[in-house]
Amino acid sequence: MDQNTKQSNIRIGIIGGGVGGATIALQLSKQGANVVLFEKETSLVNGPPMCHLHAGGNLYREISDQQCIELLKQSISTVRLYRDAIDYRPTIVSVPIHDQGHPNDVITRLKKLQTEYAKLINTDPENQVLGPASQYFTLFERQEIEILAQLPTPNQPETPEQWMIAFAKNVDLTQLKFPLILVQEYGISVFRLAAITSLALEKSKNCQLLTNTKVTSVTQDSAKNKWVIEAEREGKKQPFEVDYLINACGFQTGTIDDMVGLLPKRMVEFKAAYISHWSSHQNNWPEIIFYGARGTKHGMTQLTPYPNGYFQIHAMTPEVTLFKDGIVSSKSGSAQPQLPTKYLTKINSQWDPQIINNRTIKAIGKVAGFIPNFGDASVGGPPMFGAQQIPGVDPTLRVADVSFQQNKYARCEIVKASSALPAAHTIINNLIEQGLLPSNTAFNSVVSISNHLTELEISERAENLALERNFPQALAGRICPN
Structure with a gap:
């Protein structure tokens, strides 16, 4: 005290x-x-699975700019409060060829966030926890990525360029629109x-x-x-x-x-992320976001790195992270939304090993669609899962x-x-x-x-x-x- x-x-x-x-x-x-x-x-x-700081709401194209600004402010405070729980590695944000969006849409929002971040630092220098505002995000054209792919992968990346090397060596560039974006968006260890x-x-x-x-x-x-x-x-x-x-x-x-x-009135959503192990790759990957329309077969895919070749995978598709009837609302007579029993069983006890295996393999396959070598990854552990509350x-x-x-x-x-x-x-x-x-x-x-x-x-x-x-x-x- x-x-x-x-x-x-x-x-x-x-x-x-x-x-x-x-x-x-x-x-x-x-x-x-x-x-x-x-x-x-x-x-x-x-x-529920937690791994991403959400500074600036970079996972959510559908939310308002104001929500993104609030998430930026809140995330800065979270880094300051829980500094020793933070994974200090950046995030690659990419727009796939099949997606209707364009990187310029993302960049427009990032410029607004960069301006807000600079204001917060001017108000209190202790708010500079995501690096200098001028380096909040970095853009990479295809030619730059192809050049980086020829460089040796550093064991401990430090610069934006170094953080892109492992990705550049393994990603299928034909699947992505350019430029790619590297954001100083960190992880958080649950x-x-x-x-x-x-x-x-x-x-x-x-x-x-x-x-x-x-x-x-x-x-x-x-x-x-x-x-x-x-x-x-x-x-x-x-x-x-x-x-x-x-x-x-x-x-x-x-x-x-x-x-x-x-x-x-409130809502509850059951979601899960999956643990994979890619033994040939260790501690030099950033987090990666492949944008996509939630709930479709091309739903957003998120690859989160951990030490020793472990990766957590979200894919906002019905076969991976999302579940049929997995989002429910409260009804008359009770404030508690009622999840189907099968999901409550997962929360309160154990998953069927076959379901874990099947969904993790599908998650690995989603990533391998962009990073072909990731198809060599295997099931690395049980899923991280839970139900998320959404008021209103x-x-x-x-x-x-x-x-x-x-x-x-x-x-x-x-x-x-x-x-x-x-x-x-x-x-x-x-x-x-x-x-x-x-x-x-x-x-x-x-x-x-x-x-x-x-x-x-x-x-x-x-x-x-x-x-x-x-x-x-x-x-x-x-x-x-x-």
Whole structure:
């Protein structure tokens, strides 16, 4: 806790220990609030596949420029907050020949983002976390790529040109429109993020962290003006009284709304990404985006590199990342959208090994359509999967943080991990406005959570989490700047 922060007597309950709930718990603890965090799983930050920072919304051509600008701002704060969970490697953005779009459309938006990024750096030099604004993106014509393909592949690329070499040597240039774009758009490691939040909360004097704990009911005690949370842990039920309740249950947010008696409209989407292993290629690849129309056989393909030849694959097609009936809306009488049982089974237990194998092979095939040699890759582990919440009725919404529908009740509605810190700040402002937290003008400053953690602590916990969740240990690694 900051030395200038006053201790508060308020007790805040947070249900859900995903990136939203964990980040909010850390920020509230820092403000001196007494926090109890409930998480039904054995560790924090489980959920839908997370690997991309989404700075500038470069994956989403369909969203507005304003959403992209908000994602840029939020992602910069996320890098500053979780600097030791970031994969510092750029992203190649490409438009396939079969796609109706053109690189110039992407470039027009990137120029707007570049201008916004420069403004943010001028406002606060600490915002320069994606490299200099002048180098936010680099364009490559076909002739330049052909020249780069003749150069040796560096073990540790540093310049934009060096980052393009492995791609240039392997991609089928006839499949792409030019120019290609290299953006300073980084990755984020879910296992390192889980490690950092867990370690920091375990060391916090103001947070009671309760994993393996399932909330079974939420009621209001009007006489005491308190929320009563009943939770089951180790087969025993226990009541907890809190002054303020935060619902951060991700795709299950509606279940708590039902307990509270609220019926907001919302959507839930089940998605999966697949782990492949390309043993002949190691640690010198950027992330790669091949644009495409979502839901078609040419849906966007995303290739995310990890150490030791592991790659995560998204492909926005019904045969890979998307699922039939995988997006559902809430209906009358309940705030919780009901996913088909087959998807809930996947979330709560295990996948059929044959389905894992089939879908991973199809994912590999999608990438091999652009990078032929990638056809040599094999299944590298279980899929990364989960359900994503989308508040409201717009399935393209990517920027959301918090809603307040009842007194002393906040609903964390983040869609992307980068919205977690803004959600925390919105809730802190609400608490200050209600007089429940002392005013502290410094709370908007962004300080790295891992300042008091060692690299050894983080890496060991991250590797253990990867193994506990049955993933290759390499997925807990990351690419760091020299």
